Amino acid sequence: MFIVKYRKFFFTLSAIVIALSFFAMLTKGFNAGIDFKGGSIIEVAYETRPDFEALKGSLDGAGFADARVQLAGDNDVMVKTHALSEADHQGLTSALSLGGTVQMEEKRFSSIGPTIGKELRSKAWIAIVLVILGIVLFIAYAFRHVSEPISSWKYGAITTFTLLHDIVVPAGVFVWLGKEVDTLFVVALLSIMGVSVHDTIVVFDRIRENLKLKISNDFMVTVGTSLRQTFTRSINTSLTVMLVLAALYFYGPASTKDFSLILWIGIFVGTYSSVFIASPLLVELEKRQNRV
Amino acid sequence: MWKTRIGALLLLIIGGGLGFLIYASEPKLHEGKVVYGQDFAQKFPFKLGLDLSGGVQLVYQADVTSIKPAEVKDAMDSLRDVIERRINTFGVSEPIVQIEEKGGITGPVEERLIVELPGITDVKRAVEMIGQTPKLEFMTERSKAELEAYNNAVEKFKADQAAGKPLVIPAELLAGPYVPTELNGRFLDRANLEFDPTTREPIVSIVFDKEGSDLFAKITKENVGKTVAIYLDRDLGNNEPISAPVVREAILGGKAQITGNFTPEEAKTLVGRLNSGALPVDKLELLSTETISAPLGAKALNAGILAAMWGLVVVAGFLVLWYRLPGVVATVALAIYVILMLVLFKFFGITLTAAGIAGFILSIGMAVDANILIFERTKEELRKGHGVHDAVREGFDRAWTSIRDSNISSIITAIILFWFGSSLIKGFALTFGLGVIVSMFSAITISRVLLFALPFKGHGSVVRALFGSGFFKLK
Numbered sequence: 001m002f003i004v005k006y007r008k009f010f011f012t013l014s015a016i017v018i019a020l021s022f023f024a025m026l027t028k029g030f031n032a033g034i035d036f037k038g039g040s041i042i043e044v045a046y047e048t049r050p051d052f053e054a055l056k057g058s059l060d061g062a063g064f065a066d067a068r069v070q071l072a073g074d075n076d077v078m079v080k081t082h083a084l085s086e087a088d089h090q091g092l093t094s095a096l097s098l099g100g101t102v103q104m105e106e107k108r109f110s111s112i113g114p115t116i117g118k119e120l121r122s123k124a125w126i127a128i129v130l131v132i133l134g135i136v137l138f139i140a141y142a143f144r145h146v147s148e149p150i151s152s153w154k155y156g157a158i159t160t161f162t163l164l165h166d167i168v169v170p171a172g173v174f175v176w177l178g179k180e181v182d183t184l185f186v187v188a189l190l191s192i193m194g195v196s197v198h199d200t201i202v203v204f205d206r207i208r209e210n211l212k213l214k215i216s217n218d219f220m221v222t223v224g225t226s227l228r229q230t231f232t233r234s235i236n237t238s239l240t241v242m243l244v245l246a247a248l249y250f251y252g253p254a255s256t257k258d259f260s261l262i263l264w265i266g267i268f269v270g271t272y273s274s275v276f277i278a279s280p281l282l283v284e285l286e287k288r289q290n291r292v
Numbered sequence: 293m294w295k296t297r298i299g300a301l302l303l304l305i306i307g308g309g310l311g312f313l314i315y316a317s318e319p320k321l322h323e324g325k326v327v328y329g330q331d332f333a334q335k336f337p338f339k340l341g342l343d344l345s346g347g348v349q350l351v352y353q354a355d356v357t358s359i360k361p362a363e364v365k366d367a368m369d370s371l372r373d374v375i376e377r378r379i380n381t382f383g384v385s386e387p388i389v390q391i392e393e394k395g396g397i398t399g400p401v402e403e404r405l406i407v408e409l410p411g412i413t414d415v416k417r418a419v420e421m422i423g424q425t426p427k428l429e430f431m432t433e434r435s436k437a438e439l440e441a442y443n444n445a446v447e448k449f450k451a452d453q454a455a456g457k458p459l460v461i462p463a464e465l466l467a468g469p470y471v472p473t474e475l476n477g478r479f480l481d482r483a484n485l486e487f488d489p490t491t492r493e494p495i496v497s498i499v500f501d502k503e504g505s506d507l508f509a510k511i512t513k514e515n516v517g518k519t520v521a522i523y524l525d526r527d528l529g530n531n532e533p534i535s536a537p538v539v540r541e542a543i544l545g546g547k548a549q550i551t552g553n554f555t556p557e558e559a560k561t562l563v564g565r566l567n568s569g570a571l572p573v574d575k576l577e578l579l580s581t582e583t584i585s586a587p588l589g590a591k592a593l594n595a596g597i598l599a600a601m602w603g604l605v606v607v608a609g610f611l612v613l614w615y616r617l618p619g620v621v622a623t624v625a626l627a628i629y630v631i632l633m634l635v636l637f638k639f640f641g642i643t644l645t646a647a648g649i650a651g652f653i654l655s656i657g658m659a660v661d662a663n664i665l666i667f668e669r670t671k672e673e674l675r676k677g678h679g680v681h682d683a684v685r686e687g688f689d690r691a692w693t694s695i696r697d698s699n700i701s702s703i704i705t706a707i708i709l710f711w712f713g714s715s716l717i718k719g720f721a722l723t724f725g726l727g728v729i730v731s732m733f734s735a736i737t738i739s740r741v742l743l744f745a746l747p748f749k750g751h752g753s754v755v756r757a758l759f760g761s762g763f764f765k766l767k
Contacts, residue, residue: 040581043588086419086578106413110582115353127712134704142697184647187709187717191724194705195658198698202665205694233668237661240610244603244657248650252599253592255343256650263654 004224007280014165014277021172028175033182036121038114040084044096046075047103054098062095076107084111124186128167131190135197136160142201143208149219149286158281159200162273166196170266179258188262195241196270199234200278206230207279219286223279231275238271300745303738307628314634336638340410341645341719344593346586347410348418354403355575368403370564371573375407377530377565378421384409405576415583423576428477428566429523430508431470431533432515442469468531470521473511479504481546483566485559488551494559496535496550498566505546513542524565534565596649603653604630607660615667621742622663622735629659629734636726648719655727658702662735665691684743688736695732702728 003010034041052069055077059067067081077096084092089109097104140156167189174185206226216222245267248260317336342349354371356364368391379387388408393401409418433439445464452459481499488495500508511520521533537550554562608626611619633652637644670687678686706725710718 083580086416086581089581090416105585106583107585107588108583109415111580113579116351116579123712127708130708131705134708135701138700138704142700183717187647187720190705190709190712191654194702197701198658198661201698201701202694205697209690209693229672230668233664236614236664236668237658240607240660240664241654241657243606243610244653247602247606248599248653250599251595251602252650252653253595253646255592255646256596259647259650 003227003276004220004280004283007276007284010276010280011284014273017172018165018168021168021175024172024176028178030175030181031178033180033185034080034110034112034117035183036117036124036181038083038112038117039080040082040089040092040109040111041078041080042089042092042096042106043072043076043078043108044093044104044106046077049075049077050098050102055096058095058098059092062091064092064095083113120183124183127186127190131193132160132163135163135193139197139201139204143204149289150282154282154285155204158278158285159197159204161281162200162270162278163193163197165273165277166192166266166270169269170262173265174258174262179262184256184259185262188259188266191263192266192270195267196274199238199271199274202233203227203230203274203279207282220283223283227275227279234271234275238267241267296741297745300741303628303741304624307631310635311627311631314631314638317638338638339641339643340589340593341643341648342408342410342582342589343584343646344589344596344644345410346413346584346589347408348412348415349409349580349582350407350415350418350422350578351580352405352407352422353577353579354405354573355577356403356573358574364403366564367573368405370561370567371405373561373564374426374524375405375422378424378525379407379409384412386410403573404579411586413583413585415581419578419581423578424525426477426525427527428480429526430473430475430511431521431523432473432511433518433521434467434469434471438464438467439469442467470523470533473507475504475507475511477566479507480566483563485556485563486549493551494554494556496554496559496562496566498548498550500546500548502546505544508546508548509542509544512539512548515539516541522566535562592646596646596653600649600653600656603656607656611660611663615664617746618663618667618670618739618743621739621746622660622667624742625663625734625739626656626659628738629731630656632730632734633723633727636730637723642722642726643719644723645719647717648723651720651722651724652727655724655731659727659731659735661698662691662695662732663739665694666735666739681744688740692736695736699728699732 049071052071055069056067059065059069059079064079064081067079070078070080072078079092079096081092089111093106094100136156136159139159140153143152143155145152170192171181171189174181179185203226206229207223210216210222210226215225242264245260245264249257249264252260354368356367359367372389372391376387376389379389387410388406390406392404392406407418407422412418434442441464445462449459449461449465479500481501481504483496483498486495486497487493516539519536519538521536524530524534535550537552550562604626608623611622611626613619615622633655636642642648666687668687669691670683673683673686674680676683703725706721706728709721710725712721
C-alpha cells in the first residue's frame with residue numbers, strides 16, 4: 001500500500017503542520033474567551049444604530065475605557081469588557097443607549113467572574129488529560145492479546161501520539177484564525193479525540209484480525225492490506241460526520257458556529273492521522289525493533 | 293424468514309408509532325388556540341435550556357466560613373428554600389434553584405447557588421430580590437368585625453370571579469386577615485426540630501431572646517384561642533403565612549412549641565424558614581450572569597432544528613447513493629434512531645441546549661458509522677462469492693468488535709465531558725453519549741432485522757447491483 005511505502009512523506013508533512021501549529025500558538029497566543037478569563041459580553045440591537053465614535057465616547061465617559069466595541073449585522077452592537085456587577089451592568093446599558101436617548105434592546109448579556117474562569121480553565125486541562133488517559137488505557141486493554149510483532153502498549157502509545165496530533169493541529173488553525181478559545185472549544189477538542197480514536201481503532205482492529213489470520217509474514221504487508229480494507233470505511237464515516245457538521249455550520253445557531261468549524265477541521269485531521277500516520281507508525285516501530 | 297419479516301414489520305410499526313406519539317404530543321395551534329393532545333403536551337414538552345428559551349441564569353457563591361461543616365448542607369437547603377419562595381412570586385413557569393458543591397479536586401469546597409429564570413430578562417429585579425435579607429414577621433388576627441369584613445370580601449371576590457364579573461380588590465382584602473406586631477425575626481433566638489418523646493411526632497420549638505420573650509408573652513396573652521401568623525418575605529409578595537399556629541395559653545418564658553400534623557420534612561422546612569432571620573449563609577456573591585432574550589433563543593432553536601434536518605437529509609442522500617439498497621435500510625434505521633432520541637429527550641425531560649443540539653447532530657453523522665462498517669464488510673464477503681445472506685451475516689459478525697471498541701472511546705469522552713460540565717457542556721455530553729449508545733443499538737439491531745427481511749438470495753447480478761456500493765459496478 002502506497003501509504004505505508006511512502007510513510008516518510010506523510011510523517012514529514014505532519015511534522016511541518018504540527019511545527020506550524022506550535023509556532024502559531026507561541027507567537028500569536030490563545031485568545032481566551034470570557035468564560036476562561038472572566039469578563040462580560042453584551043449584545044444589543046438598536047432601532048437606528050449610533051455611530052461607533054459616539055458609542056465609544058459614551059462608554060469611555062461611563063468608565064468602560066477597556067470596552068471593545070464590535071458592530072454586528074445592520075443594527076447590532078457587541079461589547080466586551082471586564083466582569084460586571086449588576087449595578088455596573090445597568091451603567092453599561094445606560095451608556096450604550098447614550099443615556100437613554102436612543103432606542104435599543106438587550107439581546108444577550110453575560111458576565112463571568114474571574115473565579116469561575118479560573119475554575120473552568122483548570123477543569124479543561126484536567127478533562128483533556130483524563131480523556132487521553134482513559135482512551136490510552138482502554139486501547140492498551142482492548143489490544144492486550146496482541147503482542148506479536150508489536151506489543152500492545154505501543155498501540156496505546158501511537159494512539160496517544162495521534163490524539164495529540166489531532167488536537168494540536170485544529171488548535172493551531174484556530175489560534176492562527178484569531179478565533180476565541182472558550183469552553184466549547186475545549187469540548188470540541190475532546191470530542192475530536194473521541195472520534196479520531198474511533199478511526200484509529202477500526203484500522204488497528206483490522207490489523208489485529210489479520211495478524212490472527214496470518215495473511216502475511218511481513219508485518220508491513222499486513223498493515224498495508226488492513227489499511228486498504230478499511231480505507232473506504234474511514235473516508236465514508238468521516239464524510240458523513242463532516243456533512244452533518246457542515247449543516248450545523250451553515251444552518252445552525254450562531255453560538256455553535258465556531259464549534260462546528262473546529263470539529264470539522266479536527267475530524268478531517270483525525271481521519272488523516274489514523275490512516276496516514278497511526279498505522280505507518282506501527283510499521284516504523286516494527287522496523288526499528290527488528291533493526292536492533 | 294417469516295419470523296424476521298414479522299419482526300421487521302413490528303419494528304417499523306413501533307418506530308412509526310413513537311414518531312406519531314412525538315408529533316401528537318406537541319402542542320398544536322388551530323386558529324390561535326391549542327387543540328388536540330393539549331393535556332398530554334403539557335405533561336411532556338421538550339425541555340429547553342435558557343439559551344434556547346431565553347431567560348436569566350445567575351450563579352452565586354455562598355460564603356459559609358462561619359458555619360460548621362456539618363451544618364453547611366442544612367444552611368444551603370434553607371437558603372435554597374428561601375430563594376425558591378421569592379422566585380415563585382415572580383410567576384416564572386419553571387424556575388430552577390439548585391445547589392452545587394464545587395471543588396474537592398481543583399480547590400477547596402465551595403458552595404454555589406444557581407438560579408435559572410426562564411422567560412425573565414429583568415436581571416436587576418431578580419438580583420435585588422435574591423440578595424435581600426429575609427424578613428420574618430409575627431402577626432396577630434384582626435378584630436372580629438374586621439375579620440368578618442375580610443371574610444366577606446373574600447367570599448364576594450370568589451363569587452365575582454366565578455361569575456366572571458369584573459374584579460375589584462377592596463381595601464379589606466388587600467389588608468389581609470392579620471395585623472403586624474412589633475415581634476419579628478430579629479427577636480428570635482433559634483428554632484429547632486424536636487420529636488415528641490411519647491408520640492414521636494415532629495415538633496418545632498422556638499426560643500426568643502429576652503426582648504422577644506416579653507413581646508411574645510404580651511401577644512400570646514392577648515390572643516389565647518386565636519392564631520398567630522408567621523410570615524416570611526411578606527413585602528416581597530409572599531402572602532401566605534409559613535405557619536399559623538393557634539395560641540393555647542399565654543407563653544411567658546419565651547419558649548414555644550408548634551405542633552401539628554407535620555411530616556418530619558415539613559417540620560424541617562419550617563425550622564429552616566424560621567431560622568432565616570438573616571440569609572442562612574454569611575454572604576451571597578454574584579459570580580456570573582447570563583441573559584438571553586427570548587427572540588434570540590427562538591432564533592437559535594430554529595437554526596438548530598434546521599441544521600438537524602439538513603444533516604439528516606445529506607446523510608440519507610449519501611447513504612442511498614453510495615450503498616444503494618442497504619443504504620435505504622440504513623436510512624430507515626437512522627430515522628428510527630432520531631425518533632428514539634427525540635422520545636428520550638421528550639419523555640425523560642432531558643434539557644436541550646444549543647450545545648446539546650450540536651451533540652445530537654454530531655451523533656447523527658456518527659450513528660451511521662456502524663452501518664458503514666457492516667456494509668463494507670458485507671461487500672467484501674460478497675466479493676468472495678458468498679450469497680447475500682451469508683455475506684450480510686458475516687458482515688455483522690465481523691464488524692462487531694470494531695463497532696464496540698470504537699464506541700467505547702466515545703462513551704469515555706462523553707462521561708468525562710459530563711463530569712467537566714457546566715450546564716452547557718453537560719447538555720452536549722448527554723446528547724452525544726446517549727446518541728452513541730442508542731445508535732449502537734439502532735445501527736446493529738434495526739438494520740440487521742430489516743436487511744434479513746428483504747427477499748433476496750444468492751448472488752445474481754441484480755443482487756450484486758443492489759448490494760454493491762459506490763458509483764461503479766461491483767467487480
